[in-house]
Every structure is written in structure tokens, then in C-alpha cells.
Amino acid sequence: MAGARQGARAEAVADxxxxxxxxxxxxxxxxxxxxxxxxxxxxxxxxxGFTTTTRSFDFREGGVWDFVLHGPDGTDYQEWITWTEIVPPERxxxxxxxxxxxxxxFESLLTFTSEGAGAGTRIVMRTVFPSRELRDEAVEKYHAVEGGQQTLDNLAAYVAESVRQDREVRGSREKEGH
Structure with missing residues (x-):
């Protein structure tokens, strides 16, 4: 029965x-x-090409991230996120x-799944809009699919640089210890 409910939910939000x-x-x-x-x-x-200015940030269930997203054309987008569920490091x-x-x-669910013996992570961002029209507007006017992919690309580049720097620091410490 749970599988049937999940299938019905998926059909209900697909558009x-x-x-x-x-x-x-x-x-x-x-x-x-x-x-x-x-x-x-x-x-x-x-x-x-976007940058972010944070006004306030409270990462906990019920907490809020209030920020401005600055577009490369100079347009500012007022943004507000509230965290409704946090299950470290899964979702x-x-x-x-x-x-x-x-x-x-709109509501988003981000899931984080280990891949490749834990060396990699699959992140899936599922975003559900209040209506098909709002989803279509986000896709057509704001290029939400491309923007979401670029955001994950930015994350990948940032995390890769963090991992590289961490390895360099550990390597330097190991050399000093020998």
C-alpha cells in the first residue's frame, strides 16, 4: 500500500x-x-556568475536563511529559505x-547518497512548485533546470577545491612529522 501511495504522489506532482x-x-x-x-x-x-549576500542564517529545522542572490546583470533577487527537515548527512x-x-x-528535497565506496556523493534536488504554471515559468523565464545544474556544478568545484586543499594540508603535516 505504501508503494501505491508513493506512486500516486509522484504522479500528482510530476507536472x-x-x-x-x-x-x-x-x-x-x-x-x-x-x-x-x-x-x-x-x-x-x-x-x-551569481553571488550571494547573507542577511541571516540559522541552519536548523524551522530556521531561516535570508539572503540576496546577485545576478551577473546586476539584478538582485530577494531570497528566503526555511529548513523543514534536516537528517544529517542524508537529506x-x-x-x-x-x-x-x-x-x-516552492518545496525542495535534497538527498545525499554515497557512491563509489563513499568516495563520491550523488545529490538529487527535487523541487515541487505550487502549480504547473509556476514550474513552467521557473523553467522558461528563470532557466531553473540549467540554473540548478550550474549550482550543483559550483558546489562540485567548491568541494573539489576544499578536498584538494585539505589533502595538501595533511600532506604538509605528514612531511613535517617525518
């Missing part, structure tokens, strides 16, 4: 959903951490809109 996925060459704990600390998020969040559920009262806010 309102965007799914973006990517394998990142880093351990799941590290990829998850990149989503949990503002010092990380501010360095990779958003599509190519994060959130509501994302322009503000707390945004009637067009």
Missing part, C-alpha cells in the same frame, strides 16, 4: 516538479557540510521563496 542530479567527487559528509554552514554556501550557491527539506509570506514559494 509541478523539477529534478536535478549530479555525482560529486567528494565524501557525503563533506558535500552535506557545504549546505549546512553559511561560510560554505556563500562561496558556491547559485547559478554561474534536507526546505521551503524557498522571496519572503516568508510568498504564495509562490
Amino acid at each position: 509541478r516538479e523539477i529534478v536535478v542530479s549530479r555525482v560529486i567527487d567528494a565524501p557525503r559528509d563533506l558535500v552535506f557540510e557545504a549546505f549546512t554552514e553559511v561560510r560554505h554556501l556563500g562561496r558556491w550557491w547559485g547559478p554561474a 534536507i527539506a526546505l521551503v524557498h521563496g522571496e519572503s516568508r509570506d510568498d504564495p509562490n514559494a
Whole structure:
């Protein structure tokens, strides 16, 4: 019966959903951490060419991330996220809109799965919009699929650089210890 309910739910949201996925060459704990600390998020969040300014950040269930996404053309996008579920290092559920009262806010579920004996992580971002029209607008006007993929590309590059730097630091320490 649970399988039937899940199948019905998937059909019910299919026309309102965007799914973006990517394998990142880093351990799941590290990829998850990149989503949990503002010092990380501010360095990779958003599509190519965008930057982020955080006003407030409280990563906990019920907590809020209030920020501005700055587009490469100079346009500022007011953004607001509240975390609705956090299960380290497996998943994060959130509501994302322009503000707390945004009637067009959408829900996202991010899942983190270890791949390749834990050396890599598959991240899947499932976003469900309140209506098919809002999903279509996000896809056509805001290029949400490409933007989601670019955001995950930015994450992958950021995490790869973090892993490289960590390895260099550990290598230097090991050499000093010999």
C-alpha cells in the first residue's frame, strides 16, 4: 500500500516538479557540510556568475536563511529559505521563496547518497512548485533546470577545491612529522 501511495504522489506532482542530479567527487559528509554552514554556501550557491549576500542564517529545522542572490546583470533577487527537515548527512527539506509570506514559494528535497565506496556523493534536488504554471515559468523565464545544474556544478568545484586543499594540508603535516 505504501508503494501505491508513493506512486500516486509522484504522479500528482510530476507536472509541478523539477529534478536535478549530479555525482560529486567528494565524501557525503563533506558535500552535506557545504549546505549546512553559511561560510560554505556563500562561496558556491547559485547559478554561474551569481553571488550571494547573507542577511541571516540559522541552519536548523524551522530556521531561516535570508539572503540576496546577485545576478551577473546586476539584478538582485530577494531570497528566503526555511529548513523543514534536516537528517544529517542524508537529506534536507526546505521551503524557498522571496519572503516568508510568498504564495509562490516552492518545496525542495535534497538527498545525499554515497557512491563509489563513499568516495563520491550523488545529490538529487527535487523541487515541487505550487502549480504547473509556476514550474513552467521557473523553467522558461528563470532557466531553473540549467540554473540548478550550474549550482550543483559550483558546489562540485567548491568541494573539489576544499578536498584538494585539505589533502595538501595533511600532506604538509605528514612531511613535517617525518
